[in-house]
Amino acid sequence: MIALVVATSNRHKVEEIRGMLAGSPVELVTLASWPDVTAPEETGATFEENARAKALYYAAKTGELTVAEDSGLAIDALDGAPGVESARFGGVDLSYPQKFALIDAALSAKNRRESTARFVCALALVLGDRLLFEARGTVEGRISPEAKGDGGFGYDPIFFYPPYGCTLAEAGDRKAAVSHRGKAFRELRAFLESHF
Numbered sequence: 001m002i003a004l005v006v007a008t009s010n011r012h013k014v015e016e017i018r019g020m021l022a023g024s025p026v027e028l029v030t031l032a033s034w035p036d037v038t039a040p041e042e043t044g045a046t047f048e049e050n051a052r053a054k055a056l057y058y059a060a061k062t063g064e065l066t067v068a069e070d071s072g073l074a075i076d077a078l079d080g081a082p083g084v085e086s087a088r089f090g091g092v093d094l095s096y097p098q099k100f101a102l103i104d105a106a107l108s109a110k111n112r113r114e115s116t117a118r119f120v121c122a123l124a125l126v127l128g129d130r131l132l133f134e135a136r137g138t139v140e141g142r143i144s145p146e147a148k149g150d151g152g153f154g155y156d157p158i159f160f161y162p163p164y165g166c167t168l169a170e171a172g173d174r175k176a177a178v179s180h181r182g183k184a185f186r187e188l189r190a191f192l193e194s195h196f
Helices: 011-021 047-062 083-088 096-109 172-178 180-195
Strands: 002-006 026-030 065-075 116-127 130-143 159-161
Touching: 002 011, 002 047, 011 026, 011 172, 011 180, 047 065, 047 083, 047 116, 047 130, 065 083, 065 180, 116 180, 130 180, 172 180
Parallel strands: 002 026, 002 065
Antiparallel strands: 065 116, 116 130, 130 159
């Protein structure tokens, strides 16, 4: 079994990824094993650029097989915002309910209380300085005019998924089957199982 560094300090993401890769030929290692390694700046214009840069950075720092992902919410009525700035939208110290209020205000200013939107996840797998694999997962939905549900994390309470008739924060265990991260990491899992 080979060690796989999951290059995120977001514990919710680590928990999701652990579940998605359970039973695969890798042993997940978190960044907690390298407490002195600081996070790189995310300067990419796309999710793919950020995922690639983070994977290369952490692979160089740890010397291990590394997967990094970049994900976020793209709202059509806001020209794709918050996009790659999803985690930093409105400022890094802003809570998600505060971010929801900013989004609601921006949509209201355009007379678009609801808008089509998607979650996007791009991931990159790196060993040394070699990019071994990339994947992208998306899930289509729309912005709910009010936050609902206490499951999931991040923007899940305002992301309405029509096939389920609820937000992803209300979807419970069904979320993993359709989520952007779930789709990308299922592709990674298939790659790992065929190459390691």
